[in-house]
Amino acid sequence: MRKAVYPGSFDPISNGHLDIIKRASKLFDEVHVVVSFNIAKGTSFTVEERIEMLKKATAGLTNIVITSWDGLVVSYCKNNGIKVIIRGMRNYSDYENEFSLFQYNKDIYPDVETILLMPTTKNQMVSSSAIKELVTFGCAIDKYVPKCLIEEITNKFKK
Structure with missing residues (x-):
């Protein structure tokens, strides 16, 4: 069985995250x-x-396992027999961060590989931080988060 992990803070989940999850679920x-x-x-x-x-x-999506982990992602991989980490990469600063993480992960668990998925054009600049800021200042977020979560996310940040 081919297994992968897609870690993140997901605070909150964005359409960019969801796009990566859907694409990874096909791979x-x-x-x-x-x-x-x-x-x-x-x-x-929380x-x-x-x-x-x-x-x-x-x-x-039927092949998704959702859980949490408070240790190193690479340790989660070792504990669950996972040899692939999926990461989203929007820009050059993401690349620098992911390259550094890749090196540490390889040192800790040489069998693990990192696969970088690029966002689709419409999700290229979406970030959880920007979503929180938009909501805080009363802007619509329907382009950036799953429709089923708009109300929940908006209610969290209403002034």
Whole structure:
């Protein structure tokens, strides 16, 4: 069975994330979408809220496993027999970060590979940070998040 992990903070999940999940689900028999801990990021939604939003957004996909992990993603891979990490890459700064992570992951678990998926044009500049800012200042986010989550995300950031 070909398995991959797609980790992220998903705070909140965007259409860019969903696009990567859907595309990865066509490439692998099983995709673990892992709400992971990022020491450099604060979060607005609880882990449980993010897992529920992911479940709603991916309801039609049958080969997706949604869970959380508070350790290194590469450790999750080792523990679950996964040898592929899926990462989305929007721009050059994402590349620099992903290249560094790739090196550490290879040192820790030499069998793991990282596959970078580029966003589609309409999702190229979508970020969770921008979504939170747009909502905070009363802008519509319907182009950037799954329709089924607009109300939940909007309610979280209403002034």
